[in-house]
Amino acid sequence: MTESASSAPAALRRAQDAALVLEDGTIYRGSAYGATGQALGEAVFATGMTGYQETLTDPSYAGQIVVQTSPHIGITGVTSEDDESARMWPSGYVVRTASRITSNWRAEEPLGAQLERDGVVGIAGVDTRAITRRIRDVGAMRAGVFSGEALTDDAAMLAVVRESPQMAGRSLAATVSTTEPYALPAEGESIGTLAVLDLGIKGSTLKYLQQQGFDLVVLPQDSTLEQVLAHEPVAAFYSNGPGDPAASGSQVELLQGLLRAELPFFGICFGNQLLGRALGFGTYKLPFGHRGINQPVLDVATGRVEITSQNHGFAVDAAIGEQLESPAGFGRVEVSHYSLNDRVVEGLRALDIPAFSVQYHPESAAGPNDAHHMFGQFRDLVIAKKGAQA
Numbered sequence: 467m468t469e470s471a472s473s474a475p476a477a478l479r480r481a482q483d484a485a486l487v488l489e490d491g492t493i494y495r496g497s498a499y500g501a502t503g504q505a506l507g508e509a510v511f512a513t514g515m516t517g518y519q520e521t522l523t524d525p526s527y528a529g530q531i532v533v534q535t536s537p538h539i540g541i542t543g544v545t546s547e548d549d550e551s552a553r554m555w556p557s558g559y560v561v562r563t564a565s566r567i568t569s570n571w572r573a574e575e576p577l578g579a580q581l582e583r584d585g586v587v588g589i590a591g592v593d594t595r596a597i598t599r600r601i602r603d604v605g606a607m608r609a610g611v612f613s614g615e616a617l618t619d620d621a622a623m624l625a626v627v628r629e630s631p632q633m634a635g636r637s638l639a640a641t642v643s644t645t646e647p648y649a650l651p652a653e654g655e656s657i658g659t660l661a662v663l664d665l666g667i668k669g670s671t672l673k674y675l676q677q678q679g680f681d682l683v684v685l686p687q688d689s690t691l692e693q694v695l696a697h698e699p700v701a702a703f704y705s706n707g708p709g710d711p712a713a714s715g716s717q718v719e720l721l722q723g724l725l726r727a728e729l730p731f732f733g734i735c736f737g738n739q740l741l742g743r744a745l746g747f748g749t750y751k752l753p754f755g756h757r758g759i760n761q762p763v764l765d766v767a768t769g770r771v772e773i774t775s776q777n778h779g780f781a782v783d784a785a786i787g788e789q790l791e792s793p794a795g796f797g798r799v800e801v802s803h804y805s806l807n808d809r810v811v812e813g814l815r816a817l818d819i820p821a822f823s824v825q826y827h828p829e830s831a832a833g834p835n836d837a838h839h840m841f842g843q844f845r846d847l848v849i850a851k852k853g854a855q856a
């Protein structure tokens with residue numbers, strides 16, 4: 467059954483004027499939504515039932531075509547208050563049913579209007595359950611959304627998709643990072659300056675760090691060790707962000723310098739992968755990744771389970787349940803958290819230097835608040851380090 471079935475009332479009949487083309491040759495036809503044109507990227511599925519606006523404005527989604535498994539998208543429109551960054555980042559957007567109306571007192575405009583303004587090429591009216599199963603079975607694939615003049619014959623569109631870059635090996639930090647440093651003040655009494663490396667940071671993360679008493683200096687992704695240390699930070703933070711951690715050599719080197727300078731460190735998502743690499747572990751590409759807001763994670767130290775927000779396609783390669791030695795010479799390390807769905811590493815803790823990180827998103831946005839306390843743990847680590855130095 468498609469919405470263009472002849473029995474559908476005229477108002478519900480939609481044009482078949484867009485196509486989603488997967489690298490394996492599968493093609494889904496639907497109607498254009500948001501911007502018109504051609505979008506290329508890795509097709510990934512996101513399972514959150516809420517929070518489409520936070521997903522779309524998360525810079526970690528740059529270079530990807532997001533398939534929403536939730537079948538009805540857009541009913542609450544968009545409001546700038548919920549933006550996680552200055553724009554929507556996925557190259558393409560795939561939904562089953564795009565809401566024809568906007569119904570929320572906070573809405574400033576329909577979702578489609580912002581997709582269009584930010585150049586996100588979307589497609590609606592496709593079977594997102596079938597697409598998700600395809601991605602789950604075949605693995606993450608390159609894909610394209612084509613509409614308007616870009617909608618050509620199948621073979622031509624497939625050739626374009628197959629010539630597009632793979633996510634593995636791709637560096638995207640320069641696309642999303644601030645180009646100039648900027649400062650944000652602590653909320654309440656300051657405990658010092660935190661050097662924040664912007665690899666695609668979200669507004670909520672900045673807010674939670676400010677709430678912990680850090681004066682933030684947010685730095686471009688290509689900052690050098692000298693540039694970071696010139697701000698006399700009491701600690702360093704690496705954000706989430708798009709791309710393959712194996713293609714982030716300069717940020718890994720910077721982090722090794724920061725760890726040698728004994729700055730307390732906290733990293734989220736991409737930041738967790740880069741801590742893993744800085745400590746000397748490898749990273750690898752997951753078959754189809756974790757993207758959703760109800761991902762169960764075990765905190766090994768406490769035995770507690772947290773329901774977390776996640777968005778990652780790569781992971782750290784480190785053994786769970788044993789004390790590890792950092793191959794890069796930073797002492798003992800342990801896997802602090804892992805996924806209860808597939809035992810993928812979800813957190814790292816160094817035991818001989820003040821550094822830890824999580825693969826999931828403690829700032830949630832969208833998602834549950836279970837892991838907000840990680841920001842408090844970072845504050846405690848920084849205060850403990852200061853106390854030890856006094």
Ligand SMILES: NC(=O)CC[C@H](N)C(=O)O
Binds near residue numbers: 709780
């Ligand atoms: N949200 C993130 O920071 C994602 C990290 C990395 N780009 C990945 O896909 O695994």
